[in-house]
Amino acid sequence: MKKISIVIPAHNEEGNISLIQQRIREVFSTLENYRFEIxxxxxxxxxxxxxxxEELANQFEEVKFIELSRNFGHQPAVKAGLDYATGNAVISMDADLQHPPELIRDLIRKWEEGFDIVFTVRTYPKQISRFKRKSSALYYKFLSLISDVNINEGGSDFRLMDSSVVDVVRNMNEADIFLRGLSNWMGFKQTGIPFTAGERATGQSSYNLKKMMKFAFTGITAFSVKPLYMAAYLGFLFSAFAVVGYGIYVIHSFVAKTEISGWASLIMTVVFFGGIQLIILGIIGIYLGKIFKQVKERPNYIIRSKNF
Incomplete structure (x- = not known):
């Protein structure tokens, strides 16, 4: 029998743990020749x-848990589960039931057809705001444009990976791991399955704007140095703009025998170019910060306890 490992990161999900475990058990009760672990x-x-x-682990043999020493973030938590998974294939999904467990059947079917990675493409239900949909679409378009890998619009961390792919991920030691980008960067034989995101069963999402912005910057800087090139291009562009503008100013002064005065325009120009310089320094600083974190070689996570 083939074994499927289900990796589920959980942060303040006490109300959803039992629900998702029950639904996963129901799914595998209809699948023959498969055993599973959660x-x-x-x-x-x-x-x-x-x-x-701990209560679930005492009741059900297939339930395993890893307790991290603190909140390391969603991606390191998924990485921890992948490192300890023992299945022939590993499925990662969220604990809030927005990733429907019933889709596991389709993921396994595609895997049996020979695909190494089966990712999912999320669509939002009608009750989700237009702003949320548009901002998500713009983010993925911008990410694909500015990075060196193509990130599927509506991509999520709900995916199946063959054990050979998981072995590759285990051997990676990136300080800021971004699994959505890695799954595309690694190659292998891949296919996608669309799904409509469900509603959170209980509790409130802890994925606030700050974490979303951090996740966006991690995705942009993890797979590309294009922002550094953009900073250089901006420098050349504004230098050329300054030379042309100063030339026009000099010609105007000679022809009209006047000069353009006013401290407001001068101050605005200084503030504008000062802001551009800060943006460029910020981009460089982000990359230097990533190097700083990488060379220290601290682990992605620390385990406090586990039941296996």
């Missing part, structure tokens, strides 16, 4: 998530 990764939860996981 690896919950407690990513520094402050509620009773760990207590719920």
């Amino acid at each position: 690896i919950f990764v407690n990513d520094g939860s402050r509620d009773n998530t760990q207590q719920k996981l």
